[in-house]
Amino acid sequence: MAEHRVLGKSVLRQDAVDKVTGAALFVDDIQFGPTLLHAKILRSPHPHARIISIDTAEAAKVPGVKAIVTGRDCRHYIGLYLADRTVYASDKVRFVGEPVAGVAADSIEAANAAVKLIKVAYEPLPGVFDPVSGARGREGLVHETPAAGDLWWQGLSCIKTKSPGALLHENLGEYQCAPFIHPVPGTNISNHFKLRKGDIDRGFAAADVIVENVYTLPHIQHSQIEPHSAVAHVDRAGKVTLWASSQSPNAVRKLIATAFELPMNKIRVITPYVGGGFGGKAGVTCEALVVPLAMRLPGYHVKLTLTREEVFQATFVRQGLVARLKTGADKTGRLVAMEAELFWDGGAYTEYGVNITRSGGYCSSGPYEIPNIKTDSYCVYTNHPVGGPMRGFGMPEIHWGIEQQMDIIAEKLGLDPLAFRRMNALREGSLGAFGGPMEGATLADTIDAVAAKCGWGAPVPPASAPHKVRGRGMACMYKAPSMPPNAQSSAILKLNEDGTVHVLTTAMEIGQGSLTALAQIAAEELGVAVDKVVVTLPDTDYTPYEWQTVASRISYSAGNAVLAAARDAKAQLLAVAAQVLAIPAAELVIEDGQVFPPANPARRLAVSDIAMGYLLPEGAIGGPVIGRGSFIPAGITGLDKDTGQGDKPAAFWTYGTQVADIEVDTRTGEITVLKVTAAYEVGKVINPAMCKGQVQGGIVQGLGSALYEHLVLAEGKPLNSDFVDYKIPAATDTPEMDIILLETSPQADGPFGVKGIAEPTMVPTAPAIANAVYNAVGVRITDLPLSAEKVLAALKKKQARES
Amino acid sequence: MKTITLTVNGRPEKLTLSPHRTLLDVLREDLGLTGAKRGCEAGECGACTVILNGRPVNSCLVLAVELDGADVLTVEGLGGPEGLDPLQQSFVDNFALQCGYCTPGMILMGKALLAKNPRPSEDEVKEFISGNLCRCTGYENIVKAIMAVAAGGERHG
Amino acid sequence: MFEYHEPRSLAEVTSLLAAHGEAAKVLAGGTDLLVQIRKGRHQPRHLLNIKTVPGLDQVNFAEDCVEIGAAVTLHDGEKFLSAYPEYAVLCRAMHSVASCQIRNRATLAGNVCNASPAADTVPALVVLGANVKIHGTHGDRLVPVDRFLTGPGRTVLLTGEVVSAIVLPRMNGGGGRGVFLRKARRPSLDLATANVAVYAAGESCRIALGAVGPTVIRVREAERLLARQGLTAATAAEAARLARSAAKPITDVRGSDEYRLDLVSALTEQALLTLAMEVRA
């Protein structure tokens, strides 16, 4: 393969100096001067209630209050995959924290005072507080599977509703939705994804070992350190400008255009730096709330920065999951059958969550070849916070169970869990759960790399104290970018007079390093130094379309658009240079900002000489160089509605393996994660330091979800919506990390072979730790998180059993 | 309303304030110094960290009216026309940031630590910055960046 | 919205407190109070910054006691006392509070006055036999820390009274040794799910538990056992059992009552064994 000049190098981040000096501006940092107004939102105290009346008269009298809006003012339904919500609650509220009214005032104090004076009469309704009860709803809804008859969910701590019956969305059947989403009108099931591969009964009949367990995950929250913030301005001509801490400027524009019936060329979305996304700033969260206020207040800037409590209650959370998994293997260790029933706790609105359910469904085999599969994946409305995308998009959730099943079966068969996984790993050409052939299936490579690095099989060293026990566990993963089959990217590359370059995209820098990675791709292709390339932050009036910065797809998809734009610009430069130098373009190269024929490097032109065209004696040629690039992934097919079978549901698959070394304190149940060894196969590494940074951050996020994170909900009310009681990892939690990046299978249609890495990083950590706990102390915990309390309770139970 | 004078990043400032406003409010809204960030307003995240009279504090938990005569250093006060402070440079070189929201607070903590303990152990660094949450980096590179300056024997004022 | 005061003497503090009653609040480091105000749990109309009272930021070593002024921060308290091994139990407790930034503002007196059941310094102060020095319109009074606290958020302070110092007995030379242990969900910056302080001087041994009752709990039965039979592995285990039965924890998001009981016995036993080693050393 050709030697790269900037690709594959740990080029320093483009945004680093901004960020270490305090120069980097986030939405809340932008100063708007005297036109700034502050918004506050009145939120529902009820998990489920009918709104009888709203009286804003007293609130409007508070000095400083400029405008108040309610659900009456915005009746359009919006949503990314399923249009099931309005900007403010219209006739019902469906979760605690749902926006009911908004106030704009000249101070936060006045806005707060006014919010308190808005009188809302509610008629409380019975609620749905777990997905299994919600799916059962009125008797007989989800009784297709035989296992549903044996009430396997009874006794699970997360099953809350004693008398199911509430229906959250009476009009589910009328909501618009994407063609690959299948709501079940008249129920709380907003998407039922069905997968049928092979013959499940024959499969289990051939199994010598069958393992069936239920795995559960609570809601967790992204906890970006920057709270969501949005500022809306409507000028006197009606043009809307929105500054938003968003991962999805174009999606925001589209949903707001729908909600307020505006043409897209009258909405401008500007996204400065974003202080962490992880999916929680994708789609639309709080941005739309300020728009109707600003529309009533032309000339003002209306700002809403959420409090930490609001971030927890009223932005996306990761959906909860109840997963019943039944897995069978024959005595040689081959997986022969798997049955999965997945109940996703989608929360009050599932406009985005429905697609997580789909991904979880078509990936439900995990990264293994299983000939017979039956999966039912249900996205269920509950009166819980709104589920949305979070790093991994269903994969951390399903792998939590799958990867423990693998250890359990291996143990039953007396096989090494690593060898067992390796034997069943998806390989080139294996048929995936969706029935199509897998390309670039490199799980075994990552298993081998991790095994060699961590010394798998070597004796575990002794613990640090007599009451502590060490253990080691592993988990594997795979993930594809979950996006519509036609998720697009585009880029414009402009040359400046001095040969420097601007790349315009609407890809969002959310910390993952997209500015730098895209600059590296442009510089590599164009043949200019990387420090000559500046990638700009999105401004939808000027930067070209990007579907969303999610799904670990930016390096791949926006990368392809940037690569195409650079090729386009390069062709224009070479055409001019060919004419000036009288050498055919095919014989010219561009390196370090110089155009020359390798055969005669002395005959050269600087890119800056031709960036604006060239003046020959006979007249000018060329013109300002502008490269244009568009990308849409080719060949992604749909899946059959009844069988979930198809050829290629996703653009590519990233594989990875992690091994966790831990210590358990048998007196307190506390787990200390000592070390995580991780290997990922990413096709091509653009920037090793940044790529490793993704893995480090993902492991620690995975560690948080494994040990601590749980948004505790009591009848829909969050009990720990702050960092006092919702703990994310601190520096003292960071384990030693040993990270291997492999490039064994470059992605055919990825720029320079690139696949995605950001999300896969957190997927295996929690199950690897759970398997390590079992390895250490012999208790298996199937309900996240692995809190010290839960571990100790399990240890005590085990002791009681044994004595 | 109360009038106070204080020094911020070496510059004298005179401010007339209502008593409920925090140092964080005043830095961000009155002085345009937005390097200190709002993350939780409850002392839990450290994004608002500034150095007050030589010691790091959560500026969200300090009333500005208390600060008559005080000396405040924010991230904007580091480095200078000659370039970045060595610790800022080390954060750049070690990829010790991703989204950058925690970065000003982390850098100020690093400065404070190195000022009193020029050669901290890795565990001491982790302990010292454990009141500063970072959701992106997993902390490893932040610890590395601080250790690199310590090891480099740079002087810290 | 509140009015802000900078009193220059304790007398001024008490007269302001007496004048405004419930509407006035003492502001020390503000690390509890400002959060509580923001959450709407307190709505004081007057805030009295006691850091402006001269002398309150001092630690005074007298013949028979050490007076830690009400404005002394946890950071400074730790620094002042770190040279005295007999106070190591308190230093450990002070150091385990929150984060470096918080300890630079939070005061020792504030940690006591806030009367949180989980306050880390309280068990340590109790085993040291510390007193709270209270200044009121009628002069000063000394109250032992465990009697000062009457329930969550409640103390014996009367209207018009302010705490001027925390007073530790001076243990000249013959001072004992103590150990403080805690468990929280996360190893740093987290409120204790349970904490334990133990202290031994000569034959006597004290044990105090935090976060497992409405206020700090002395485990006197275990103390008597240790005084009678000495500190051994066996008595440590028995003392841990007694501590467990003395605790009265609740269930909340930080942990269940059952788990807290398990922590009490684990931490008490471990603290006593560590103490035995320290005393021997």
Ligand SMILES: Cc1cc2nc3c(=O)[nH]c(=O)nc-3n(C[C@@H](O)[C@@H](O)[C@H](O)COP(=O)(O)OP(=O)(O)OC[C@H]3O[C@@H](n4cnc5c(N)ncnc54)[C@H](O)[C@@H]3O)c2cc1C
């Ligand atoms: C993020 C965070 C984490 C924390 N973690 C811990 C922890 O791990 N362990 C722990 O123990 N604590 C913890 N705390 C609480 C701890 O910071 C406080 O209890 C602190 O010690 C209180 O001191 P202060 O000076 O800040 O008090 P303030 O907030 O100023 O006052 C607290 C209360 O005491 C009253 N008061 C203060 N001084 C006096 C006085 N002299 N006389 C009469 N009344 C007075 C005030 O009126 C107020 O009601 C944490 C706090 C935060 C914000």
Ligand code: FES
């Ligand atoms: S904003 Fe001050 S600590 Fe979080």
Ligand code: FES
């Ligand atoms: S870099 Fe994003 S929070 Fe630290």
